Amino acid sequence: MDSDAGSLSSRASSPEFEDGAARFFASEAFGSFCVEQSEPSSSSSSRAGGKARTEKDRSEDGLQELRLKVNSRERKRMHDLNEAMDGLRQVMPYSQGPSVRKLSKIATLMLARNYIMMLTSSLEEMKRLVSDAYGGCQNFASRCTQRGPTVSQGGIPSLTQPLPSVMGAAPVPLSSTNCPTSLLSGYLNLTSIPRGFFKDLQQSSGVYLGSSYGHLSGVPCFCSLCQHQGQQFHQPLPRSTTNPVCLTTGK
DNA sequence: TAGGCCATCTGGTCCT
DNA sequence: AGGACCAGATGGCCTA
Numbered sequence: 001m002d003s004d005a006g007s008l009s010s011r012a013s014s015p016e017f018e019d020g021a022a023r024f025f026a027s028e029a030f031g032s033f034c035v036e037q038s039e040p041s042s043s044s045s046s047r048a049g050g051k052a053r054t055e056k057d058r059s060e061d062g063l064q065e066l067r068l069k070v071n072s073r074e075r076k077r078m079h080d081l082n083e084a085m086d087g088l089r090q091v092m093p094y095s096q097g098p099s100v101r102k103l104s105k106i107a108t109l110m111l112a113r114n115y116i117m118m119l120t121s122s123l124e125e126m127k128r129l130v131s132d133a134y135g136g137c138q139n140f141a142s143r144c145t146q147r148g149p150t151v152s153q154g155g156i157p158s159l160t161q162p163l164p165s166v167m168g169a170a171p172v173p174l175s176s177t178n179c180p181t182s183l184l185s186g187y188l189n190l191t192s193i194p195r196g197f198f199k200d201l202q203q204s205s206g207v208y209l210g211s212s213y214g215h216l217s218g219v220p221c222f223c224s225l226c227q228h229q230g231q232q233f234h235q236p237l238p239r240s241t242t243n244p245v246c247l248t249t250g251k
Numbered sequence: 252t253a254g255g256c257c258a259t260c261t262g263g264t265c266c267t
Numbered sequence: 268a269g270g271a272c273c274a275g276a277t278g279g280c281c282t283a
Contacts (some may be wrong), residue, residue: 071260
């Protein structure tokens with residue numbers, strides 16, 4: 001209580017020109033340092049031609065200079081933070097384009113979190129699918145992942161190279177067109193909206209390939225249901241449908 | 252006009 | 268001591 005009051009009073013008593021100067025810097029000289037621009041302060045210049053500066057004046061000027069320096073650093077820090085936020089926005093799905101409103105900071109962070117979670121889930125799903133595709137070999141997916149680049153290195157491992165032998169079997173050559181992992185990479189480039197979040201942005205259509213996977217229509221599908229039915233492409237999923245059932249088959 | 256978002260200032264705390 | 272980081276306060280801008 002007291003600290004707040006003291007804080008408020010100290011703010012209220014701070015020199016008016018400081019705030020005004022900062023506002024000017026923010027609008028007219030964004031990105032440059034405040035110290036350089038605030039040098040010709042009205043307070044200092046008015047004293048320049050006057051009587052000798054007192055010790056108190058010098059002390060106040062020193063504090064003022066320090067305060068401006070600190071403010072400048074803080075501004076730069078926040079600008080850097082905003083640049084990083086912009087960088088994050090650029091790699092977020094549904095965050096670009098002229099008709100898309102800029103994501104707020106909190107929205108960017110929350111979307112990023114869900115995006116990462118979705119990619120992680122997709123990777124797990126991919127492992128399971130690869131395992132299914134190759135006779136249920138339990139070790140395949142993990143070995144495949146170990147050979148490829150890690151997520152932190154740039155994303156989904158590529159399987160365009162011949163696969164390693166699995167449980168003693170001969171290596172199986174795979175092309176990029178029939179490799180489930182490559183197909184999944186394609187998916188991840190196209191579908192990347194976390195379900196259950198940002199409902200207005202949730203326009204993914206197609207079939208859910210598990211509890212964490214959304215698809216676009218017209219994209220090759222390799223889920224077991226569609227493969228079984230001879231379907232190669234998913235059909236559009238009605239908006240707001242959350243039932244994780246393959247609509248291609250209706251099951 | 253109210254509410255959301257943002258930039259900035261500021262004082263406090265922690266770390267090197 | 269100085270810098271980084273943080274949170275609260277404040278005011279401006281924009282939109283529904």
